[in-house]
Structure formats: C-alpha cells, structure tokens
Amino acid sequence: MSSPTPDTPDALLGPADVRELAAVLGVRPTKQRGQNFVIDANTVRRIVRTAGVRPEDVVVEVGPGLGSLTLALLEAADRVTAVEIDDVLAAALPATIAARMPGRADRFALVHSDAMHVTALPGPAPTALVANLPYNVAVPVLLHMLDTFPSIERTLVMVQAEVADRLAAGPGNKVYGVPSVKANWYAEVKRAGAIGRNVFWPAPNVDSGLVSLVRRAEPVKTTATRREVFTVVDAAFAQRRKTLRAALSGWAGSAVAAEAALVAAGVSPQARGESLTVEEFARIAEHKESGNQ
DSSP: OOOOOTTSGGGSOOHHHHHHHHHHHTOOOOTTTTOOEEOOHHHHHHHHHHTTOOTTOEEEEEOOTTSHHHHHHHHHSSEEEEEEOOHHHHHHHHHHHHHHOGGGGGGEEEEESOGGGOOOOSSSOOSEEEEEOOGGGHHHHHHHHHHHOTTOOEEEEEEEHHHHHHHHOOTTOTTOSHHHHHHHHHEEEEEEEEEOGGGEESOOSSOEEEEEEEEOSSOOOOSSOHHHHHHHHHHHHHTTTSOHHHHTHHHHSSHHHHHHHHHHTTOOTTOOGGGOOHHHHHHHHHTHHHHHO
16 A cells, blocks of 8 residues: 555544554543644644645644644645654654655654743744644743744644633733733734534543734834833733732832823823733833833
8 A cells, every 4th residue: 555645635644543643652642731632634634724834834833742733734834843742742753754744754853842942943944833732831832932933924823712712802802811912912813713622532621712823014113122011911910900000010119100101101090901902011111110210
C-alpha cells in the first residue's frame, strides 16, 4: 500500500488512528495539561480553512499532541513548526509526520519546550499561529506568542468557549476583561466559530470556540510601554466593581493621584475598567507621572 500523501484523505488522523497511536505510545490524555486530542479530520481541515492558511505561510502550532492539526496544516502551509512540552508526544510526532506525509516531512520542525519559555524558532519567521490550546494556559500562551513573535500576522486558536468569549469581548460586555484588552493590544479579535465536544478524545465537559486574531496594521499609538499599559489594565480589573478612581489608587499612589491621571487622560474617574478601550488604558498609563506630581 502506498504511503498517504497530502492529496489523500487518509493522510489525516481519524478516531481509530488517534486511539491506535495513543495506545502504541502508552499515552493517556491528562487533565493536568488540558489534553483533548482532535479525532475528526473534517474539523482540522475546517480550522485550517478558517485560519486562512496560505501556501507561503510559515505556521507555528502550540501543543500539537498526536499531530491531527499538524498534518492538516502541512497540507496547506509552506512549513510548520510545532511546540510540544510532553516528552512522549514530542518524541513521536516527527515519525508520525514522516509516515503519513513523507513528501512534506522536510517542511516540519519540532521544538520540544514549554511554549511559555520559547523565545526563538528554527527556520523562517512565523507568519501565522494556529493551535488547539490547552484550556488551562490558553491566554498566557497566546499573549506570549504574540509578544515574542511580531511576525505572526494571523492567529486562529481553539480554546474553551468561555475563554473565546472573553478574548473577543468588547468594552461594555459583561465578560470583557484583562484577556480582552491585552489581546486587543496586539490584534483585532473576533469569534470565528464553535467546535462540538464530540470531535475530541476524550470529549471535554465544556464547549470549544475558535478565535481569530489579525495583528493590528498600526500598533496602539502611545508613549507608554506595553508593560506600563498592562499594569494599568491589571489594576483596573483586579477590583472591577470599583470605580477607576478607587481601583487605580494603588497604582497611582493615592485616589487623588489616580483621579488626576484619569482626568488628564480624558477618562471619567467614576468609570469602570469594563467600559474602556485599550487606547484609553494607554492614555491613562501615559499620565501616571502627571498624576503623581
């Protein structure tokens, strides 16, 4: 029998393939790492389509697991670099790629590491990030990758539905918060679909959602640093029921200093963090010193 090629559907992993591969490796998905393996080829192809992966793209994937999405990405992109923390999965993935897509194996690279510690990737700079992110680390991993690799123009991540809602929420939405603002610092963020539970093994007890992030053509215009802006965001939402005058008093040094910074930034001291855009948070960050004087 000939080896599967990118043109044949059996190049991708189906439910039986995933279970067989896991059994051979002695792998049981762990809750600790939020592992839920995708077992449906149509779903991974849909993710690749929704991500708008192009033939010239260099895609970075975080948490490839057994390789379901990796194989679908290799069908569509110029090259794929996968970042995997699990020792057994990292060791097995290159062999899976070589067996199922031998014609594309030279287009694949593996980085065996915790994505939160990755600061460089082999080969050309990534242009896209596509990943089924473990629920427990989705937001920090996403923000770390966007910050570390400014060449990433387009991102599509599959996350817990609740996290997807939070990331894509706008000011005034009840789930708008720290992840929403920080993601918006880097990109235009929107929901890009829902994923059913039955496409995973094991089936999670929560729904999943796709989130699309397209990097801003122009960064947020501000003289404050990202760290300074994010410090204001964290302070504003740490006590989200309080007015910004109260919530930012620790950050500014006093409630009076917070009010001065807010007024200078053109923001009502009586407003709450959930009503502010990332640009407004940036303006507040710019006025910290004037608030302290």
